[in-house]
Amino acid sequence: MSDHSTTAHHHPPAKLYxxxxxxxxxxxxxxxxxxxxxxxxxxxxVVIALAIATCKASLVILYFMHLRYDKPLNSLILLTGVLFxxxxxxxxxxxxxxxxxxxxxxxxxxxAAGAAAAGAGAAPGTAPAAGAPAAGTPAPAAxxxxxxxxxxxxxxxx
Amino acid sequence: MSQVTGATGASTIHGHGHEHGHxxxxxxxxxxxxxxxxxxxxxxxxxxxxxxxxxxxxxVGFGIMQGKxxxxxxxxxxxxxxxxxxxxxxxxxxxxxTMVMAxxxxxxxxxxxxxxxxxxxxxCAAIFLVVKYFEYEHKIHDGLLPGKFYTYKGDHVPGGQQAxxxxxxxxxxxxxxxxxxxxxxxxxxxxxxxxxxxxxxxYYTPVDLVGLYxxxxxxxxxxxxxxxxxxx
Numbered sequence: 001m002s003d004h005s006t007t008a009h010h011h012p013p014a015k016l017y018x019x020x021x022x023x024x025x026x027x028x029x030x031x032x033x034x035x036x037x038x039x040x041x042x043x044x045x046v047v048i049a050l051a052i053a054t055c056k057a058s059l060v061i062l063y064f065m066h067l068r069y070d071k072p073l074n075s076l077i078l079l080t081g082v083l084f085x086x087x088x089x090x091x092x093x094x095x096x097x098x099x100x101x102x103x104x105x106x107x108x109x110x111x112a113a114g115a116a117a118a119g120a121g122a123a124p125g126t127a128p129a130a131g132a133p134a135a136g137t138p139a140p141a142a143x144x145x146x147x148x149x150x151x152x153x154x155x156x157x158x
Numbered sequence: 159m160s161q162v163t164g165a166t167g168a169s170t171i172h173g174h175g176h177e178h179g180h181x182x183x184x185x186x187x188x189x190x191x192x193x194x195x196x197x198x199x200x201x202x203x204x205x206x207x208x209x210x211x212x213x214x215x216x217x218v219g220f221g222i223m224q225g226k227x228x229x230x231x232x233x234x235x236x237x238x239x240x241x242x243x244x245x246x247x248x249x250x251x252x253x254x255x256t257m258v259m260a261x262x263x264x265x266x267x268x269x270x271x272x273x274x275x276x277x278x279x280x281x282c283a284a285i286f287l288v289v290k291y292f293e294y295e296h297k298i299h300d301g302l303l304p305g306k307f308y309t310y311k312g313d314h315v316p317g318g319q320q321a322x323x324x325x326x327x328x329x330x331x332x333x334x335x336x337x338x339x340x341x342x343x344x345x346x347x348x349x350x351x352x353x354x355x356x357x358x359x360x361y362y363t364p365v366d367l368v369g370l371y372x373x374x375x376x377x378x379x380x381x382x383x384x385x386x387x388x389x390x
Contacts, residue, residue, distance in 0.1 A: 011265055021255040028247050032240070035388035042228060042389075049384035056380045064258045064373045071196060074203045081207030085214040092218050096225075 012063065020063045027056050183361045195363050202367045206374050213333070213378050220326045220385065223319075230319035235389050237302055238327070239293065243387035246289050247379060253282030254376040257345075261369045264352070264362035272357065272365070276349040279372065283342045290335055297324070304328045327386055334382060337375045344368045 031052045039045055062068040067075050181191055188194035224231045260275035301309030308321035348368050351357065357365055 011262060014259065014262055017255060017258050017262065021251060024251045024254075025248060028244065028251065031384050032244055032388065035240075035384065042232070046385075046389060049388060050381075053381050053384055057377050060254060060373050060377050060380070064254055064376075065370055070199070074199060077200070077203045077207055078210075081210045085211060085218075088211075088214060089218050089221070092222060096222060 011066070011069065016063065020059050024056055024059055027052055027059075181361050183356070183363075191360055195366075198363050198367060199370075202370050206370060209337075209374055209378075213330070216326070216330050216333070217381065217385070220330065223322055223326065224389065227315075227317070227319040227322065230313075230315040230317060231323045231389065233313070233315045234302075234320040234323035235386065237297070237300070237324075238387050239296075240387040242289055242293055243383050246286050247383045249282050249286050249289070250376045250379050253279045253286070254373050256282065257369045257372045261362070261365050264357045264365045265359055267358040269352065269355065269357070272352050273349065276345060276352060280342060280345055280349065283338055283345070286338055287335065290331065290338075297328075330382055330386070334375065334378055337378070341368075341372050341375050344371065 031049060034048050034052065035045060037045075039048065061078070067078065184191055185194060188197065256275045256278040260272050260279060263269075263271035263275055297303065301307075301311075302324050303309070304325035304327075305321060308318075308324060310320070313320050345368055348364050351364065
């Protein structure tokens, strides 16, 4: 270690970088191998793949991006970003889990029936504001279409 | 002290009438090179965080749609050649290594090694794009394209969600590919400056920051590869 530092940047020796590259290549082989093993559930495979990817990402960040040798402020900036990515993911999952099954926009067949039911269902809700006598006729028509909607809803998800 | 004697000659290039001998690349508003380097690095990390959030949105969207339509996504991912994906992973990892070696060489004032490693990094980036080109060509030929451009007729899973997979595939790998192109541009710029002899142990900020950017591009691919090519 000839550390004649005119600058105070702490860089690891070049050998360490070669070691990190070897570890990254090894983990890539592990990633491919792990994807071919059936762990019983596909979600377990995804979790394992993400765990290995995170190991690789940590190696890149700590050594190639020097975060291990850097000022802690840079680590704080990165962790803040990762935290907010976690917030994005968590709130999306909470939102999705608390909804009725939604239809994808490019699903052609049931979307018309769904839209018609929604349109008919919306009409009685807005009608009382316009005038009570006019609302009398569409209301019974909307009731049966509203009744068929739950029966039609499960079909696209299968 | 050798820094000071070296810089007195260079201060004539600086041309701002400074009497004190410092690096020609030290800006007025910084007290010393060290402070300037640290400040640049903070700015770079802030930018990298915005990049993580940019790709993060796509990753979250992909995760949600994959959770919703696992069969269609599983079926669709068979159209991707995992061997080409793995090859590109290796190419990018090696390029990350040569990039960090370029930074290392610059910090040791080894100009020859710096230039050599930057050229290898550029070559790796080019190999990545060539492999990506062959992958895209195959998808375009089969009509495996995003959204309404999806014309492939052999879907096994009804519901049209295999097209959704390819929408994500093209948006994510496409955006990543644009970042590779951007990376090649800035690496080329750093290479030009390296050949001009701008970098040594007291100043190599651009090499370091471009290196950080390049590692981020590698990082994103580390997640893209298993999620797109290997999901099961």
